[in-house]
Amino acid sequence: MEQLNRKEEIIVTAARLFYEKGYKAISMRDIAAAMDIKAASLYNHIKSxxxxxxxxxxxxxxxxxxxxxxxxxxxxxxxxxxxxxxxxxxxxxxxxxxxxxxxxxxxxxxxxxxxxxxxxxxxxxxxxxxxxxxxxxxxxxxxxxxxxxxxxxxxxxxxxxxxxxxxxxxxxxxxxxxxxxxxxxxxxx
Amino acid sequence: MEQLNRKEEIIVTAARLFYEKGYKAISMRDIAAAMDIKAASLYNHIKSxxxxxxxxxxxxxxxxxxxxxxxxxxxxxxxxxxxxxxxxxxxxxxxxxxxxxxxxxxxxxxxxxxxxxxxxxxxxxxxxxxxxxxxxxxxxxxxxxxxxxxxxxxxxxxxxxxxxxxxxxxxxxxxxxxxxxxxxxxxxx
Missing domain, CATH: 1.10.357.10 (Tetracycline Repressor, domain 2)
Structure with a gap:
């Protein structure tokens, strides 16, 4: 698998979570948890x-x-x-x-x-x-x-x-x- | 137009409201208001x-x-x-x-x-x-x-x-x- 940078990784993870649970049901916190990183560090890469x-x-x-x-x-x-x-x-x-x-x-x-x-x-x-x-x-x-x-x-x-x-x-x-x-x-x- | 009984009238009105605003956004109160009747009297015809x-x-x-x-x-x-x-x-x-x-x-x-x-x-x-x-x-x-x-x-x-x-x-x-x-x-x- 090709190497994704952190922003791409966020997007791929989020797409999967949105797909599984629906966009509205997913929070930035859920995305961070699925990537095993702190929610705060998501915001270094993406604003919302x-x-x-x-x-x-x-x-x-x-x-x-x-x-x-x-x-x-x-x-x-x-x-x-x-x-x-x-x-x-x-x-x-x-x-x-x-x-x-x-x-x-x-x-x-x-x-x-x-x-x-x-x-x-x-x-x-x-x-x-x-x-x-x-x-x-x-x-x-x-x-x-x-x-x-x-x-x-x-x-x-x-x-x-x-x-x-x-x-x-x-x-x-x-x-x-x-x-x-x-x-x-x-x-x- | 054929005569609808009260229950059918409720269903027709609700279908239009669900269509316009979405099922989740519509309350029994909204349906009653659109029919110009009291919410309580809806429940004589339909339970939910x-x-x-x-x-x-x-x-x-x-x-x-x-x-x-x-x-x-x-x-x-x-x-x-x-x-x-x-x-x-x-x-x-x-x-x-x-x-x-x-x-x-x-x-x-x-x-x-x-x-x-x-x-x-x-x-x-x-x-x-x-x-x-x-x-x-x-x-x-x-x-x-x-x-x-x-x-x-x-x-x-x-x-x-x-x-x-x-x-x-x-x-x-x-x-x-x-x-x-x-x-x-x-x-x-």
Whole structure:
């Protein structure tokens, strides 16, 4: 395992505790106890529980943002882009399920500036996805369904994947990618 | 509008308040105030806030259960059955979005007996859906993907539909049914 600096260690520990007990139930004292250090020394590295939450959520939100920007910049078909977006979600789900739980359950507890940054990233992400879908409908690659129905059908599945993946955690990630891309794009028949 | 008896009126009012402010934030006093009656007289009709929650959640859970049992009992193809399940979800979403919000956000606050009943209904529901999917794979109607991936892809979309439908509430329900059945079954290409 790579060496984490103390701040990263705090964030990783907190993410796990938030995940297990919920953000609201966990205090800075609990985080210090889990790391076997004094609560006071946490504050040498980080100023509040909210700052920890913001580090967790904004980091994973940026991963989505950067990933989506790379996909949009590609010179490829809409379908290829949608496949890449599905893979992006599966990779982030597999690698950062605790951060995704914090993002989904606790984003509303971010302080105002971070909250605004998060909401803007999420809206840009959806807007980029919507553009890819409209591009696909315009070029005739996708069937001319209501673009919002397509967007919602795919995003709702990808965004709740972390919940399901934990329960059924044994599924091989490559099988998951292959089957999920096929189901979401080609349907089940 | 049909005439509600007092108990039904309490449940409808409470469902709206739980939806707007969250189950935890609402007291029996708030419910009484919204109905312009004395808090004490609520207790002539219902014994606790938990009983109200249970009425709301179990009623809509039973609607899913009965709907699913009718679909399973049909002598039709797996695809036809899946279409019916999608329609069932859309109808319940359109008619009972406040109850679905309570079901999704607050089921864990049910008291033990009701909680067990709810969890059992939800598991039976998933099990029936799983059987339909396996039937479809066995008969060759559905592609031989991992049945859990198919189940999750469809259910995750249907279960979060109430959130999306509220935001995009203007979409005609018949267009929604047609497009969603097509997207979930035939895919987007």
């Amino acid at each position: 529980k909210q700052e920890i939450l913001s580090e967790i959520i904004l980091k994973v939100a940026e991963e989505f943002t950067v990933g989506m920007e790379c996909v949009v910049a590609e010179n490829s078909s809409a379908i290829k882009k949608i496949e890449k977006v599905i893979e992006l979600h599966i990779d982030i789900t597999v690698n950062h399920s605790e951060a995704l739980a914090a993002l989904n359950n606790d984003w509303m507890h971010l302080e105002e500036l971070d909250l605004n940054a998060f909401v803007m990233m999420r809206e840009d992400y959806e807007q980029n996805f919507r553009k890819i879908i409209k591009q696909g409908i315009d070029t005739g690659e996708l069937k001319p369904h209501h673009p919002e129905v397509i967007l919602f059908s795919i995003l709702s599945t990808l965004r709740t994947l972390y919940l399901w993946y934990q329960k059924r955690g044994k599924l091989d990630v490559n099988i998951l990618k292959k089957d999920m891309i096929s189901v979401l794009i080609n349907g089940i028949v | 806030k938990q009983e109200i929650l249970s009425e709301i959640i179990l009623k809509v859970a039973e609607e899913f259960t009965v709907g699913m049992e009718c679909v399973v009992a049909e002598n039709s193809s797996a695809i036809k059955k899946i279409e019916k399940v999608i329609e069932l979800h859309i109808d319940i979403t359109v008619n009972h979005s406040e109850a679905l919000a309570a079901l999704n956000n607050d089921w864990m606050h049910l008291e033990e007996l009701d909680l067990n009943a709810f969890v059992m209904m939800r598991e039976d529901y998933e099990q029936n859906f799983r059987k339909i999917i396996k039937q479809g794979i066995d008969t060759g109607e559905l592609k031989p993907h991992h049945p859990e991936v198919i189940l999750f892809s469809i259910l995750s979309t249907l279960r979060t539909l109430y959130l999306w439908y509220q935001k995009r509430g203007k979409l005609d329900v018949n267009i929604l049914k047609k497009d969603m059945i097509s997207v979930l079954i035939n895919g987007i290409v």
